Each structure stands twice: as structure tokens, then as C-alpha cells.
Amino acid sequence: MVTPVLQIEDLAVEFTTPEGVLRAVDGVSYSVDAGETLAVVGETGSGKSVTVLAALGLLDAGRIVSGRVMFDGLDLLRLPDKKLRRLLGSNLTMVFQNPMSALNPVMTVGRQVAETLVVHDRKLTNKGARGRAIELLALVGVPQPDVRFNQYPHEFSGGMCQRVVIAMAIANNPRVIIADEPTTAVDVTVQAQLLDLLQVAREETGAGVVLITHDLGVVAEVADRVAVMYAGRVVETAPVRNIFRAPQHPYTVGLLSCLPRLDSTVEELVPIPGSPANLLIRSPGCAFQPRCGLSADRDICTSDRPELAAAAADSAAAGSWAACHFADETTAWSAREHLVREPS
């Protein structure tokens, strides 16, 4: 068993709003191993981004209620600001959703890359940083990196900007790269290139990658493992194969059934009924229950909150963990409702 490079344990984050206290992240635990890509999926507002921002101490508004974020034997949540800053940008880096706005518009692209190098290696000379930055730009596929070095972000396309952001993320050989919807804001054609690039970056650095996305197509392409989040909790975590073959949580089933697939004969997409859970109302039971087709109003779903439990070792879902009282019924139920299609 490899020890994970980043381990989030029982993280809970609350926001105080005029309507009351909102628990955006409610006891989230997941971990990522070196060289592994963990995809975190879920709807908008499920707490995917807040979890990582809180983990890296980048959250301004919310309050971290509980939890630990272990990196290299250190709890990031309890690390002094200065020590945490030394890890950020070197050992732990982030790639953001909108590449056009993640770069400083008034500083040349090259200088921004060079600066991430200099900040974490004060001995580096300007000339050395420039050389290394040009190498990095070349590595991420920016053509004519020595010319592009002196250009400003507005002279770059969205995809090129994201390449620069990835160059900055891998500049200091990170051990964890957190990519928050890195391909959402770019064209599909560029999307595939960027995903390849992230894979290259992972292989170059041997880092563990946390890939936050709501695009299951992206998940299928690059993830090794998947954590599905709903209403601030991880409801299912499984190897990527299991997620598509044998989803254990009704919510995962719901996500899959509204995804168009080329390898299936079913024409109809089935949306998940209802709307995302209101985080201001905390029910004692399962947050997905009001929208769940499997629950069928069974009492335990509204009274007890299900914890993550392992699927039977001899089932198709061996290795999956799901937070559902009736996870063992999910496969039969989804087959009956024609929600998950076996490839034809």
C-alpha cells in the first residue's frame, strides 16, 4: 500500500450567511497517491472547490470546523502561514478553471513563470529563471517560447494561457497538483490536449493529481480513482472502472444516466429529478434522499445518515465505497430502471 501524498480527513467547512449557517463541506475525506489522478466529481455547489481551497488555506470567507489535511506528515490546517506559503507553489500547486483570468494581465507571461521559480528558490538568478521558464514553456507546448516569454496574457488564447498556468504549476516539481476544472473554460479540441498535458505533467513530476470536474467524459479519460461528492459529502469513491461499470450510489447512477454515450443504444437521457440539496437545511438522514429513486421513502434514509462502506469483495464493485444504506441494491435497481446501460 502506497502512502498517500495528500490526505484530507473529515474536513468540514461552514459559511455564515444571512439565512443561517451553511455547511458547504461536511466531513469530506479523500486521499491521493503519488502518480495517481483522483477525479472529484459532483454538481456545482457540492463542495468540490471549497474542499481544496480550505485544504490549502486559500479560503477567505468560510470557517473550517473540523478536519485534518495531511501532507508529508504535516497538518496543513495547523501549519503557520509562512510555512504553508513555502509549500504552496512548490510542493502543492493549483491549476484554475479560467485560464484567461488566472494570469496577471499586466505582467508578461514569462515573468510570471520565472517568478514562481524565484519565489521558491531565492538563489536563482534572473537569467537562470528566464532560461528555466523558457524550458518550461517549451515543455507545455507553447510555440516559440523565447518570443512568447515577453508577451502579455491577452496575447495568448485560452488554451495557451492554461498551458502557461500548467507550466507554473509544475515549475517547482510539485508532489500534488490540484486542478480545479482546468478544461471547463476551453474548447473541446483544446480540452483533450490539456488533459494530455496534465498526464505528461503528472508523469514528469510523479505528483498526485486531484482533478476537480463535473465532466464525466474527462473522468473516464484521465482518472485512476473517482470521488463523487454530493451536498458537501463524498457519497462514493471507487476505481474509475467501477464508477462506469457498477456505480454503487444512486447519485452516481443519476450522473451517469444524464450523460450521452456513443456506445449505447438508449436514446433518452434521464435527468436527476429535483434540484441540488439546500445546504442550509441539514437533515439527519441522507442528503440525496429527496431525489433518490432507490430510497422509495424507506425510513432509514430520512433518519440515519449513511457512512461510506465497502462493496462486497466478490461483487463487480469490489474496491468501491459508497455512502448508501442500500448500495447492494443499486445495481439491480438501475438495471430495472434502465438507468445504466451496459455497452452494446
Added chain:
Amino acid sequence: MTTAAKESSAAAPVIRRATVRRKFLGSAPGVAGAIVLLILVLVAVFAPLIAPFDPLERAGKALQGPSAQNWFGTDELGRDLFSRLVYGTRLSLETAAGAALLACAVGLPLGVLSGYLGGWIDAIVMRVTDFVLAVPGILFALVLIAILGSGIINLILAIGIGAIPAFIRLSRASTLGLKEREYVLAARSMGASKADIMARTIAPNTMGPIIVQIIVTASVAILAAAALSFIGLGTPPPAPSWGGMLQTSRSFLYQQIWYAILPGVALAITIAALDGVGRGLQTALGTKTTGRAKVGGMG
């Protein structure tokens, strides 16, 4: 690059150097103002070469009209008016640049600090700002000069300090918007400290409106300096200040009308040039909000 331009305009208003230049050159008041201002700066810099006489020495009979020797005539002590006006340009521009840069150098960092850190720092800075703004600018400068004494340095201090609040307000407002930008979060995720972020990420991004404010402050400073000199609190005689010349000329309106007109014309040209440059910049930087640039007396 068309797609890039489209995407970036959707994402955030960014300052593009080439576009700024093109837009500025397309603005008539901007170009005219810039040309006149450039000439004025050259006159100020090369005043000793341009002025035919020493501005403080006798150069002919007193209160003469324009002649071949004294182009604009002479004042009550027989000093050459053209030479005095030329040196006056130097004084005016020095005061303008000094006051505007002082106000910017103090106001911009305070505004960024106040906006980014918030809390008690913000509260203190804003209350002091409110206090300074509550006092009319010219009165504020009067009080400061009364305390500090007259002279060009004190004039710059008095006008500059009064202009600080505008810079604080402006940079603070920009900072409040900028700190929510993704690139600030990105910089933090790269391990940048608060000081790094304020100095390298936020401050450079506030420069658009700040540059316009520098120009506006410069023209306000020239008018204020003239006003203060007019009431005898600016640069003390015999310095060839435009305001001082206007003041003295009042007694000799019937003998030498040019004595009164020319400093006024010089002031008007300078202010108009600065106003033009300011408007051109507003157009170019996209900071223009409504019709006219606010240029006028202090208070």
C-alpha cells in the same frame, strides 16, 4: 488572435498596450494636449536656453509694451516678461509633478493596503481620508502653508497632501474589485505573501485610473499654486510664478495690459493641455465614466 481578443474581453477588461496607444492617438484632445504638454515640458527643461534674459534681473525700462528686445514687454521692475513666463513654466510644472507624484506615492500604497487588508487599517485610513476630504482643498493648503511657511517645497507638500485622499479612494476601490480576481487567488496558491500580492499583483493593476488621476491632480495643482501665489502664499517673490505675476500685474493694468494677460494665457494653455491628455487617457484606458474629466479648483 481574434478568438483571444474575444475571450479576454469577456473575461476581464485588461489593459493592452497596443490598443491603449491606438485609442490615445485616435483621440483629438489627447493628441493635441500631449503635443502642447510636450512643448511646455521642453520649455521648462530648456528654460535657460530659451529665455533671452535672466528672469530676476533688469532687462530694459519698466512697464514697456512688446518690442523687438522684450518680446512680451517688461514688468514694473523692468524684467523681461517672456523670460519670466518661460521660467514660470518650470515652476508650474515642478509644482504640478511634485504634488501629483507625492499624492500618488503616498495615496496608492495606502489605498491598496487599506483595500486588501481591510479591518482596522482600513477603518483608520478611511477616517483620516474623510477628515482631509471634509476640509476644502484650498483651505487645507492655506493652513498647511501657514504652518510650514511659503516656498516651492512647502507648496508642493501642501497641495500634494490635500490630493492624497483621492488616490487612496481610487486605489482602494480598484483593490476591492481586484482582490476577488482569480489571478490573485492563483498568486496566493503559488505561495505569494500578502506584501507580494499587494505590490506585484494588485498595485500594477490599479494603474489605469491612477494615471488619469495623476494628470487631473497635476492640473488642479497648477491652478492651486497660481491661486496661492496670487494671495501671496505660494512661491514668494521674486520667483517668476504665474500666479505671482497675475497678482502684481493688477496694479499696472492701464500701463501694461500684456503683463496681466500673458500669465493667464500660459495657465489656460497648460490646464487645457493637461485636460486634453487626461481625456485622451480616459478614452484609451476605458476609465471614462461620464462626459468631462473633473478638472477644476480645489474644493
